[in-house]
Each structure stands twice: as structure tokens, then as C-alpha cells.
Amino acid sequence: MASLQAEEQRRIVAACFARTGLTVEQLWLRYFALGGDVSEVELDGFLQELIPLPRIQRDMVAHAVNERLDEVSGVRRAPYSRATGEDFRPRGPLAALVGLLDGAHRASPERLPGIIAAAGRALDLEIAVYLADYDQRQLIPLPRESATVRVPLAIEASTAGEAYRHAGTLLVEGPDGPRLWATLLDGDERIGVLEVEAGTDADLNDPSLRIQCQWLASLSGHLIAAAMRYGDGLDMPRRQRQRGPIAELLWQNLPPSTAATRDVVVAGGVEPTYDVRGVTFDYALSETTAWLAIFDAGRDTLSAGLAVSAALAAYRSARREDLDLRGQEGAVDKALSAQFGDGVTVRGTLAELNLADGELRYLDAGGVPPLVVGDDREQTTVDDVERPPFGAGQPGRIGTARLRPGDLLVVHTEGLSGARAADGERFAFADCLDDHLGQVPPEIARCVLQAAKSHCGNTFTSDAGLLIARLPGRT
CATH class of the missing domain: 3.60.40.10 (PPM-type phosphatase domain)
Incomplete structure (x- = not known):
């Protein structure tokens, strides 16, 4: 289903908030209890059309408004960024994880990079997979359907390598926007990294989205490690010689x-x-x-x-x-x-x-x-x-x-x-x-x-x- 445009969502949320009888402080307390992480001042700025908010934060504001509207019978509800109704298909991070699990079922190992990329698109993310070579010197990009040409990256001298060395995630700002590197882990074993770029409606500066990327990297790591036990398609790129x-x-x-x-x-x-x-x-x-x-x-x-x-x-x-x-x-x-x-x-x-x-x-x-x-x-x-x-x-x-x-x-x-x-x-x-x-x-x-x-x-x-x-x- 189509996403509701950010500005249209903000306008209706602000109009619905005006009907709640709440102060900005009271709304912020409800929003904060749901896990929201912007300040009361930023929330007020959003309602006043002064600053934008990431999609997940907009939806939490809408939910806080709706919880109040549910207490006031017959009042129009605030909209979420995606339409609701009788469609119970998973959305957002759940859709990404479910899509990854479903896509990986009975998949040949070499299909996994494309399946991981498809799961990322559920979060409005562009994802590429790199695996560490057996010499532990380079991160090797795995082939998939993409116009972007990627080259091996040195573990000792690259941003991707820095994320790998610390077994964590690393967000960097580049000329084309922010880019996130997340370590692929099978349990605690490092096997590579994910390169993550944001789409038009995603914000890699959002802590919640970065956590979702970590979930995706962890599950992807498990699936890649499992696939390498029954096929050679992901193992061969890691080998520099026989x-x-x-x-x-x-x-x-x-x-x-x-x-x-x-x-x-x-x-x-x-x-x-x-x-x-x-x-x-x-x-x-x-x-x-x-x-x-x-x-x-x-x-x-x-x-x-x-x-x-x-x-x-x-x-x-x-x-x-x-x-x-x-x-x-x-x-x-x-x-x-x-x-x-x-x-x-x-x-x-x-x-x-x-x-x-x-x-x-x-x-x-x-x-x-x-x-x-x-x-x-x-x-x-x-x-x-x-x-x-x-x-x-x-x-x-x-x-x-x-x-x-x-x-x-x-x-x-x-x-x-x-x-x-x-x-x-x-x-x-x-x-x-x-x-x-x-x-x-x-x-x-x-x-x-x-x-x-x-x-x-x-x-x-x-x-x-x-x-x-x-x-x-x-x-």
C-alpha cells in the first residue's frame, strides 16, 4: 500500500492533536512512554511545521494522539504513514525479517545476497553484502543484481573494516548521504559486513532504524553461515587461492x-x-x-x-x-x-x-x-x-x-x-x-x-x- 506523504501526515496529526485537549507536554509524555526519543521541544516543532521527524517517530506521535482519541468517542483518528485496514501483512522491521526468513527457505546459497537486499527494501534501505576472505585481510563484495560496481575493501584501511574489527555498526556521512556498515555475525563469529544506504523515506540517523539494521545483520549472518554448510556459492568468493x-x-x-x-x-x-x-x-x-x-x-x-x-x-x-x-x-x-x-x-x-x-x-x-x-x-x-x-x-x-x-x-x-x-x-x-x-x-x-x-x-x-x-x- 502506498505510504502517506510525510507533510500530509504531519498536517492531519497536528489537526487531530488539537482535538485531544492535551498540552504538548502531556502528548510528549504519552509519546515518550511508547519509546519515542525526540525532545518535547522537537515534538512541538514538528506540530508547528518547523522540523521534520523520521517516519517511525511520526507514527509514534500518531499513536500517542490516537490513544487519547480512543478515550474521546467519535473523534477522527490520526493517520499512520501506511494505510491500515484488514491487511495484516507484516510491515517495517517485521516485514524485513519475515521476508528474509521466507526468502531463504530452500534457497541456494548464491541467492542470499539478493534475498537480503530484498529484505532491506522493506525498510526502504539499499543493502549489499561483503564477506571476509580467509586471510582476514579483505571484505569481498558478493555479486547481486545491481548497477553499482563494488570492489574488495581492506579490513585494516577502510570504514567497513573498522566496523568489522570492532564487531559493531558504524555510520559515516558521505557525499551521497549517510552510509551504515553493520557487522555480519553468526553468534559471535564475524563473517563480513552489510553496507546500508537509506532510501527517500528512511533516516539512518534514527537510532531505531540502526537497531533494526543490527537485527537484519545478525539474522543474515546466521543464514549465510548455515548456507555455507550445504553449498559453495558463498564460500568460493572468500578464497584468494586454492x-x-x-x-x-x-x-x-x-x-x-x-x-x-x-x-x-x-x-x-x-x-x-x-x-x-x-x-x-x-x-x-x-x-x-x-x-x-x-x-x-x-x-x-x-x-x-x-x-x-x-x-x-x-x-x-x-x-x-x-x-x-x-x-x-x-x-x-x-x-x-x-x-x-x-x-x-x-x-x-x-x-x-x-x-x-x-x-x-x-x-x-x-x-x-x-x-x-x-x-x-x-x-x-x-x-x-x-x-x-x-x-x-x-x-x-x-x-x-x-x-x-x-x-x-x-x-x-x-x-x-x-x-x-x-x-x-x-x-x-x-x-x-x-x-x-x-x-x-x-x-x-x-x-x-x-x-x-x-x-x-x-x-x-x-x-x-x-x-x-x-x-x-x-x-
Whole structure:
């Protein structure tokens, strides 16, 4: 149905307000109770034809007037910006979300950008979708029916990248009007951004509309992540080059790069992105506990990828059987022995973090000892004694530590902290952590891995794996 023109709506609302017997202050109190966010002075200016209001604010004023008119039988009601009647189809934000869900049902993955754009039009918005590439360096525009030509945007040097780095929304003024960048989130995992431009009857400066854009970005993120599990149409644009079979296997076995509950945030990553051969990680979160694991089988043997995959599968199976650290270790040892016989080992670390009191229990099996970084930036290596790896036939040591609110637990492989430049200079891992400690955990992980990649020219002699967990800070 056609929208009522803003000025015509204002004129009738003002005429109906004159019949309510209310003062401007009384009307403003009713409007404010409905969620209106303009001041009494601005409301008076709107009624006096001095200032315009966004559509959603005009409708809330009309509703406040109508609530009063309902108390006065037989008085003409104020109009909304869209006609009412017996048409119960959803409008506004509900129409956008319902349209997105309906359109995505049984849709092929590559149709989603157009479906998201169509949902945006229900809010009078023009929307484009960008996904982060696997190198975490660029935001890649997804193709759809549009006359506008879009190019990849650098995560480190663009407004879109700034929104992505902070996992939020960012409104900027441009020569063609305001533009909103909203991060696409699957839960807490960042997968890209939405570019949002306003139509003739939308105002991106309206806080309510920005919240609706966040809802749309969140739902779109979930749908895109789900679609990538059953098709390649959205995954292929994210790839800058081909992955080998082992790298493909390891990537498919990785959990989401970020996850969170109210008590902990976990983030991780591996390098080299397209040629990882022997490193993987895993985690699981519950109401009470965070379980973390990292495995490293090296890069020098053809069996490394299969060995580390077997270790990961055995660990997950044992954890889901509710076995403790020693039981998980035994399951990994048994899987390696059964699949490869003697002589194949995998280094790694298993950890259980009690979210109520911060108690950490960890089992070190030849991996790099965990590192705890306090919110005062003090770094503590939990243990520095070398332990036998999984598959060596000797039990690893179980140690304990305690994290305080705000602390960062860091589990990584030697390939990260030992990355070297062409001249042999070692990557300053501890300093890099300290430099990025103020970021959100997924951005810490991204920045540290990017810095290591730049330091060694993306020529890792050993695979780099990183897994971090942060407890909420002190209140």
C-alpha cells in the first residue's frame, strides 16, 4: 500500500492533536512512554511545521494522539504513514525479517545476497553484502543484481573494516548521504559486513532504524553461515587461492573461529591459511566450563594432517563422553596407536577452565605451555618443563593455575611464537599480544596471526595455531 506523504501526515496529526485537549507536554509524555526519543521541544516543532521527524517517530506521535482519541468517542483518528485496514501483512522491521526468513527457505546459497537486499527494501534501505576472505585481510563484495560496481575493501584501511574489527555498526556521512556498515555475525563469529544506504523515506540517523539494521545483520549472518554448510556459492568468493586436500580437511574440522557465553569469549585461528598441514584446535563451552585443546603434528610428514585429525576426533569423542583430562589423553593415545602404530606422535595441550572461580586444569603433552595475560598486562607462563607428546606412551603432566576476571588464557603452537623472518629474527609474540590486549578476543587473534604472517613473509616453517579465552573483566 502506498505510504502517506510525510507533510500530509504531519498536517492531519497536528489537526487531530488539537482535538485531544492535551498540552504538548502531556502528548510528549504519552509519546515518550511508547519509546519515542525526540525532545518535547522537537515534538512541538514538528506540530508547528518547523522540523521534520523520521517516519517511525511520526507514527509514534500518531499513536500517542490516537490513544487519547480512543478515550474521546467519535473523534477522527490520526493517520499512520501506511494505510491500515484488514491487511495484516507484516510491515517495517517485521516485514524485513519475515521476508528474509521466507526468502531463504530452500534457497541456494548464491541467492542470499539478493534475498537480503530484498529484505532491506522493506525498510526502504539499499543493502549489499561483503564477506571476509580467509586471510582476514579483505571484505569481498558478493555479486547481486545491481548497477553499482563494488570492489574488495581492506579490513585494516577502510570504514567497513573498522566496523568489522570492532564487531559493531558504524555510520559515516558521505557525499551521497549517510552510509551504515553493520557487522555480519553468526553468534559471535564475524563473517563480513552489510553496507546500508537509506532510501527517500528512511533516516539512518534514527537510532531505531540502526537497531533494526543490527537485527537484519545478525539474522543474515546466521543464514549465510548455515548456507555455507550445504553449498559453495558463498564460500568460493572468500578464497584468494586454492587449498590443498590436507588444508581442506583441517579447515572443515575446525570449530567456528569465535564463540562466547556470558562468562567467557573464545577465539582462534591457524596459519598458513591455504597450506596448513598439521595444526588444529577445538573448544566447547557450557554454563560452568570452557574446554580448550590444540594439536600440532608438524608439517614435515605426509601423515601429519591425518594424525592431527585423528587426535582431534578422539579428543572430541572423549570429551563428549564426559571423560576427564586423563581420559581424553588416553583416547588420543589409543587413536594414534590404532591408526598409525608406534612412532607417530602429536604435540598438544588440553585445558579445562572453571568459569565460576577461574581455576584452570591443563594437560601438557609436548606442546607450548599455556600463557596467562593479566588485565594488568602481566604475562605468566604456566609451566616451562618439556613433556612427552601424545602417542609417546608416557602420560603428560596435569597442572593447575587460576585466572582472575579480565585475564586472557593463551594456548598456541611453536610455529606461532617461533615464526622467523628471512634474516632469522624471531617473531615478538609476547609483545604483539601486549600491543593488542585491548581488542576483543577475535580481533586479538586476527591481529596476532596477521603480524606473524607479515613477520615471516607468510613462509611458516611450522604451522601456527592460536586459541585464546578471556574471562569478563572486573566490575
